[in-house]
Amino acid sequence: MKVLVTVAEVGTVEDDFEIDGAAIDERYLEYDLNEWDDYAVEEAVQLEEEGLADEVVTVTIGPERSEETIRMALAKGADRAIRVWDSSFEGLLDVAAKTEILRAVVAEEEPDLILGGVQTGDAMFGATGVSLAAAIDYPWAAVVNDLEFDGETASVHRELEGGVEELTDVETPAVLTIQTGINEPRYASLRGIRQAQSKEIAVQTLADLGLDGLDSDLRLTEMYEPEVESDATVFEGNAEDTAVQLAGVLREKGVGAQ
Amino acid sequence: MTGVLAIAEHRRGELRDVSYELIGAGRELADDLDEELHVAVISGQVEEFARSLSKEGVDVVHTVPDGAEFNHDVYTQVTEQLADELDPSVVLMPNSVNGLDYGPAVAARLGRPLVTDVVDASFEDGFVATREMYGSKVETTVEVDAERVAVMIRGGEWPGATGNGDTEVREFEADIDESAVRTTVTGFEEVGGGDVDISDAEVLVSVGRGIGEEENIELIEELAEALDATLSSSRPIVDNEWLPKNRQVGQSGKTVTPEVYIAIGISGAVQHVAGMKGSETIVAINTDPNAPIFDIADYGIVDDLFDVVPALIDEFEG
Ligand SMILES: Cc1cc2nc3c(=O)[nH]c(=O)nc-3n(C[C@H](O)[C@H](O)[C@H](O)COP(=O)(O)OP(=O)(O)OC[C@H]3O[C@@H](n4cnc5c(N)ncnc54)[C@H](O)[C@@H]3O)c2cc1C
Numbered sequence: 381m382k383v384l385v386t387v388a389e390v391g392t393v394e395d396d397f398e399i400d401g402a403a404i405d406e407r408y409l410e411y412d413l414n415e416w417d418d419y420a421v422e423e424a425v426q427l428e429e430e431g432l433a434d435e436v437v438t439v440t441i442g443p444e445r446s447e448e449t450i451r452m453a454l455a456k457g458a459d460r461a462i463r464v465w466d467s468s469f470e471g472l473l474d475v476a477a478k479t480e481i482l483r484a485v486v487a488e489e490e491p492d493l494i495l496g497g498v499q500t501g502d503a504m505f506g507a508t509g510v511s512l513a514a515a516i517d518y519p520w521a522a523v524v525n526d527l528e529f530d531g532e533t534a535s536v537h538r539e540l541e542g543g544v545e546e547l548t549d550v551e552t553p554a555v556l557t558i559q560t561g562i563n564e565p566r567y568a569s570l571r572g573i574r575q576a577q578s579k580e581i582a583v584q585t586l587a588d589l590g591l592d593g594l595d596s597d598l599r600l601t602e603m604y605e606p607e608v609e610s611d612a613t614v615f616e617g618n619a620e621d622t623a624v625q626l627a628g629v630l631r632e633k634g635v636g637a638q
Numbered sequence: 639m640t641g642v643l644a645i646a647e648h649r650r651g652e653l654r655d656v657s658y659e660l661i662g663a664g665r666e667l668a669d670d671l672d673e674e675l676h677v678a679v680i681s682g683q684v685e686e687f688a689r690s691l692s693k694e695g696v697d698v699v700h701t702v703p704d705g706a707e708f709n710h711d712v713y714t715q716v717t718e719q720l721a722d723e724l725d726p727s728v729v730l731m732p733n734s735v736n737g738l739d740y741g742p743a744v745a746a747r748l749g750r751p752l753v754t755d756v757v758d759a760s761f762e763d764g765f766v767a768t769r770e771m772y773g774s775k776v777e778t779t780v781e782v783d784a785e786r787v788a789v790m791i792r793g794g795e796w797p798g799a800t801g802n803g804d805t806e807v808r809e810f811e812a813d814i815d816e817s818a819v820r821t822t823v824t825g826f827e828e829v830g831g832g833d834v835d836i837s838d839a840e841v842l843v844s845v846g847r848g849i850g851e852e853e854n855i856e857l858i859e860e861l862a863e864a865l866d867a868t869l870s871s872s873r874p875i876v877d878n879e880w881l882p883k884n885r886q887v888g889q890s891g892k893t894v895t896p897e898v899y900i901a902i903g904i905s906g907a908v909q910h911v912a913g914m915k916g917s918e919t920i921v922a923i924n925t926d927p928n929a930p931i932f933d934i935a936d937y938g939i940v941d942d943l944f945d946v947v948p949a950l951i952d953e954f955e956g
Binding site: 476545 | 649708710711714733734735736738739740741742743744745746747749751752753754755769770771772773774775776777778779780781782783784790820821822823824825826827828829830841864865866867873874876877878879883889890891892893897898919921922925926927928929930932933934935936937938939940941942945946948949950952953954
């Protein structure tokens with residue numbers, strides 16, 4: 381069985397930052413493996429360790445810079461990686477565009493199971509996995525925080541709101557979007573990091589995938605810091621000063637009074 | 639003409655609040671378009687639900703009785719068929735966990751561009767949405783170059799419709815392809831039970847990822863003891879198994895409304911805030927002055943928790 385894991389590199393913003401046009405100024409961004417995808421990679425690697433999967437392949441839509449993140453996934457145990465990038469990509473790639481790219485990758489790889497994170501930490505769209513499933517006509521389940529797989533049926537828990545989980549059986553091949561907490565993602569070992577250096581990252585352009593070019597119907601036209609309606613009292617001074625002031629307020633509210 | 643088709647959400651026999659918010663948002667968009675708002679309710683006690691959904695501003699409620707509980711294959715097929723028949727400019731769905739389980743499939747099947755987690759929207763010259771990025775640190779404007787869109791709205795952003803209307807109810811005969819129903823819901827499970835119920839607490843000291851390491855949780859426990867408060871947390875702390883599930887505040891954990899909520903090293907992500915914004919007084923301790931938690935806080939300290947918390951413990955124990 382082959383597992384395909386969608387792995388995104390996401391930008392995280394420093395505490396103080398500036399906005400440049402409709403994007404965060406590059407100087408204030410750091411790049412990292414998407415938190416939710418970290419759990420998806422771990423789930424796939426565990427399936428391989430349990431002998432249920434023979435191969436774990438990652439796919440990333442990202443520029444050359446993202447190879448560092450991809451190596452991280454390889455160091456954690458994925459076997460090989462695909463990176464899709466094209467000089468024609470600019471601005472926002474919307475869900476439909478990503479779906480088209482991944483559909484082409486799936487046509488080549490024919491995976492039995494596709495795992496991806498529930499959402500990316502930067503754009504927070506949360507839609508690519510289920511959109512892909514519909515496009516390739518695979519069964520699916522979104523927001524999965526428990527997975528048991530017998531080789532045919534995936535028995536999953538979907539984490540709903542308010543501490544309720546839905547128990548669902550999904551036929552495979554399937555797409556599952558993975559929620560944090562489903563497992564304990566490993567740190568890459570030194571050995572893993574060394575091995576990752578020699579694992580394959582196949583770079584594909586749109587033409588390589590047999591695609592003509594992609595249209596994104598969504599345009600990100602503005603980015604700004606939200607207008608803060610906050611009327612919070614922010615205590616000033618060093619930690620001792622602020623602690624005294626906060627303690628005063630808390631006592632007034634009856635906190636700690638026994 | 640149908641401007642907006644909104645899909646209601648229910649679970650275990652009850653309409654969820656977001657259904658009424660969908661009507662609020664849907665009416666606004668339908669007014670922008672000068673067209674009708676239709677609402678559909680799929681599976682379960684649809685007639686009873688339709689009576690509740692007959693709110694002012696809703697032109698038609700479509701009932702689709704197939705199925706008992708949410709099943710994304712049924713929802714996807716029915717929504718697609720309704721959209722084919724009504725041809726609305728906007729298919730409006732909730733950005734809930736179940737919304738995430740069928741909304742993107744509906745958009746893909748209909749070939750419509752999709753905008754998720756929308757917090758504000760208008761449809762004048764074209765569809766324009768406001769959404770957040772980077773854990774709510776920034777807002778963005780997204781414009782869509784299409785006349786037909788699929789949209790998922792965040793809960794709690796629009797006021798829920800209240801006034802009862804005298805809405806036409808129509809039963810919609812969907813043509814469900816059973817062979818394309820490939821998921822089976824086998825049950826539900828309540829999680830997060832156990833010895834403590836944080837939703838009963840009057841004072842909560844809540845710890846987030848800013849705590850860094852498991853052994854540091856002790857420091858926050860000490861503070862909770864000094865304040866005679868109950869310890870709770872954000873999700874990553876529970877994901878890491880540093881605290882049990884029954885301590886988690888937020889969308890997938892508990893909703894709490896204590897007198898005082900003290901958020902320590904918690905950024906204030908929307909799914910966290912959903913569970914604690916009803917607290918009487920909110921205090922935030924965070925090194926990042928731009929952390930969204932300060933937007934809803936009443937009192938704040940912008941400083942390192944490892945300096946502030948020991949000083950605060952001293953204040954109460956010293
Ligand atoms: C479907 C879904 C459901 C979810 N349900 C929930 C839920 O129920 N509850 C929940 O909490 N989350 C939930 N989340 C996750 C949510 O999106 C966030 O990832 C999470 O709330 C972040 O937790 P945090 O604030 O502790 O961590 P972070 O966002 O990482 O924030 C840590 C904060 O600590 C501050 N900090 C760091 N070091 C220090 C220091 N030394 N002193 C002071 N401050 C410091 C940082 O400035 C930062 O603001 C859900 C997500 C999804 C997709």
